[in-house]
Amino acid sequence: MPQEVTSQYKEIMKKYLDSQSEEDLYVGQQFSRRFIEKEIAPEDVISIHKTALFELHPDLRKQVWDSLDFLIEMMIHYGLTLREHQSLVRKQEAIQMEMNVATKVQDTLLKTVEPDVQGLDVGWISQPAKQMNGDYIYFLNQENASSVAVADVIGKGIPAALCMSMIKFGMDGLQNENSSPENVLGIINRIVEKSVDDSMFISMFYGKYNSDTSAFSYASAGHEPALHFSSATDTFTELDAKGLLLGVKRDAKYEERSILLEEGDFVVMMTDGVTESRTEIGFIEMSTIQQLLASKKEESAQQIADYVYSELGRMQNYRLSDDFTIVIFKKKADKV
CATH class of the missing domain: 3.60.40.10 (PPM-type phosphatase domain)
Incomplete structure (x- = not known):
C-alpha cells in the first residue's frame, strides 16, 4: 500500500476524531476516491484504518483490534465476490448491447x-x-x-x-x-x-x-x-x-x-x-x-x-x- 496514502488517511482521521465536524467528514469522503484511483482493495482500506488507529490510540482494547482483523478477513471475501459480480454485470451489459443491435438488424432485414x-x-x-x-x-x-x-x-x-x-x-x-x-x-x-x-x-x-x-x-x-x-x-x-x-x-x-x-x-x-x-x-x-x-x-x-x-x-x-x-x-x- 502506498505510504503516502496511509499517512494522509491518518491525518484526516485524526482531525475528524478530534472535531467530529461535517467538514472533516466531507474531506474523508472525498479522500475515498484516492483508494479507487490507487486500486486499493476493501480489505486494504481496513488495514490502513487499523494501522492509523493503532498509531493514534494504541491503548484500545484487544477486542477492537481482533474485530478489525475479523473485518479484514470478511472484506477479502467480499472484495472477491464484488469483483466477480462486477465482471458478470459488465459481460451481461455487453451481451445486452449485442442483443439490442441484433434485434434492430433482425427487424430491418426480415421485413416482408x-x-x-x-x-x-x-x-x-x-x-x-x-x-x-x-x-x-x-x-x-x-x-x-x-x-x-x-x-x-x-x-x-x-x-x-x-x-x-x-x-x-x-x-x-x-x-x-x-x-x-x-x-x-x-x-x-x-x-x-x-x-x-x-x-x-x-x-x-x-x-x-x-x-x-x-x-x-x-x-x-x-x-x-x-x-x-x-x-x-x-x-x-x-x-x-x-x-x-x-x-x-x-x-x-x-x-x-x-x-x-x-x-x-x-x-x-x-x-x-x-x-x-x-x-x-x-x-x-x-x-x-x-x-x-x-x-x-x-x-x-x-x-x-x-x-x-x-x-x-x-x-x-x-x-x-x-x-x-x-x-x-x-x-x-x-x-x-
Whole structure:
C-alpha cells in the first residue's frame, strides 16, 4: 500500500476524531476516491484504518483490534465476490448491447410485404417470447398467387437471427423462379445445408395460394402441420407433408400436396409456440385451439389470429413459453 496514502488517511482521521465536524467528514469522503484511483482493495482500506488507529490510540482494547482483523478477513471475501459480480454485470451489459443491435438488424432485414391477392384474406402474428424471435414469416407475392413461408429456427439469439437472414436472402432470390412449394423448400434446403452450422436446424412450412384456381399447395420441412378449416363441413383437417428439416440432407426431397379452398375456408399455419402452448397444469390441447379458431370463423383472418393469440396468452398468464407465430389464409367470397 502506498505510504503516502496511509499517512494522509491518518491525518484526516485524526482531525475528524478530534472535531467530529461535517467538514472533516466531507474531506474523508472525498479522500475515498484516492483508494479507487490507487486500486486499493476493501480489505486494504481496513488495514490502513487499523494501522492509523493503532498509531493514534494504541491503548484500545484487544477486542477492537481482533474485530478489525475479523473485518479484514470478511472484506477479502467480499472484495472477491464484488469483483466477480462486477465482471458478470459488465459481460451481461455487453451481451445486452449485442442483443439490442441484433434485434434492430433482425427487424430491418426480415421485413416482408403482406400479400394483396384477389379472393385471399390474410392475417398473422409473430411474437417473440424473449427479445429476439426464433420464428420467421416471409411472403412471396406473384401475379395471381401468394405464398408464405413459416419457419422456426431451433436455436435462439444472434445465431438464429443470422440464420433467418440467410433464409430471407434465399427467398428474395425466388421472385422470378418456380415458386412451387416442393421447389422452394429444395432450394432453401441447399442454401441452409451449405451455409449453416450443424448445430442449427430449421423447420419450415411453405404454402402457396393460386387465386385463379383457388388451390392451396403446400410442403413441409419437418414443421408443424397446418390446419384446414372447411366451412362446408365445419371441421378441421391437418395438412401434413413428408420432408426433413432444412439443412439435414443436401438432396432431401419434399412432398407437395394441394387442396381447394371454398368460400369461408381458411388455412392456419403455426409454429410450436402455438401448438405446444402450456399452462401450469400441462399442454393446451389441439382441440382447444381448434375451438378458438372455429368460434371466430365468421371474422376476418386478422381478427381470428388476434383472438387466438389473446386467448392462448390469457391461458398462460400472458407469459409465452416459446415464440408465437400464426398465419391465416382465408378464402373470401368471390366478387359478383
